[in-house]
Amino acid sequence: MEAQRVTVARDGKDVSGQVMVRLLGPGDRPILELLALHNAAFDVDGRGAPQRVLKPAAAEAYLADPAILHWVAEQDGEVVGDLVCHVQRLSAQDQFELMLYDIGVRATHRRRGIGRRLVAAMNAWMADHRVTTVWVLADNPGAERFYGACGFQRDEPQPVAMSRTTVPAVTP
Numbered sequence: 001m002e003a004q005r006v007t008v009a010r011d012g013k014d015v016s017g018q019v020m021v022r023l024l025g026p027g028d029r030p031i032l033e034l035l036a037l038h039n040a041a042f043d044v045d046g047r048g049a050p051q052r053v054l055k056p057a058a059a060e061a062y063l064a065d066p067a068i069l070h071w072v073a074e075q076d077g078e079v080v081g082d083l084v085c086h087v088q089r090l091s092a093q094d095q096f097e098l099m100l101y102d103i104g105v106r107a108t109h110r111r112r113g114i115g116r117r118l119v120a121a122m123n124a125w126m127a128d129h130r131v132t133t134v135w136v137l138a139d140n141p142g143a144e145r146f147y148g149a150c151g152f153q154r155d156e157p158q159p160v161a162m163s164r165t166t167v168p169a170v171t172p
């Protein structure tokens with residue numbers, strides 16, 4: 001995994017034609033469900049699988065959470081891309097930074113500028129909210145080149161991504 005970090009300029013208001021980019025909000029549960037079920041279409045070729053759909057209350061809590069920024073790109077009523085950022089509160093330096101948690105464009109719609117459009121919406125949000133730093137873990141070479149094209153730079157030294165998943169206790 002390669003961590004990348006960027007300080008963005010004030011650019012990128014959405015000036016969409018056919019492709020519309022918007023933030024998800026209350027009532028967008030069907031879109032979360034679609035993205036979960038069609039996860040593979042938005043992931044690297046050969047990776048990704050249907051995800052478990054959130055229960056209605058959990059999905060509404062996600063959509064109402066101000067620390068979650070979930071943009072979708074829509075074309076002719078179809079979701080063609082999405083970008084999820086987490087707003088992280090800091091204990092020093094700036095008050096907040098963004099973690100770019102995930103981005104995906106439908107495999108059938110790649111290299112048409114949709115990824116850039118999603119990042120432009122994020123840049124506009126950052127400018128509006130005076131958040132200057134966004135970071136991401138790029139987990140494949142195509143994504144690294146895409147982030148590079150969007151102004152991200154490789155962090156040096158590279159951190160090592162680690163995680164742990166705890167098996168929940170079985171309740172009788």
Ligand SMILES: CC(C)(COP(=O)(O)OP(=O)(O)OC[C@H]1O[C@@H](n2cnc3c(N)ncnc32)[C@H](O)[C@@H]1OP(=O)(O)O)[C@@H](O)C(=O)NCCC(=O)NCCS
Nearest residue numbers: 043044104105110111112113114115116139142145146149
């Ligand atoms: C990464 C991704 C979101 C890019 O979306 P996209 O809509 O195809 O990107 P854009 O068309 O806006 O590309 C903008 C620029 O990024 C660069 N770029 C994008 N994808 C690239 C690739 N696979 N290889 C090399 N450069 C790439 C190019 O410079 C491109 O400009 P160009 O097409 O004029 O040459 C898309 O490929 C995707 O969904 N990949 C699978 C999921 C994934 O890897 N997510 C990131 C996980 S960390």
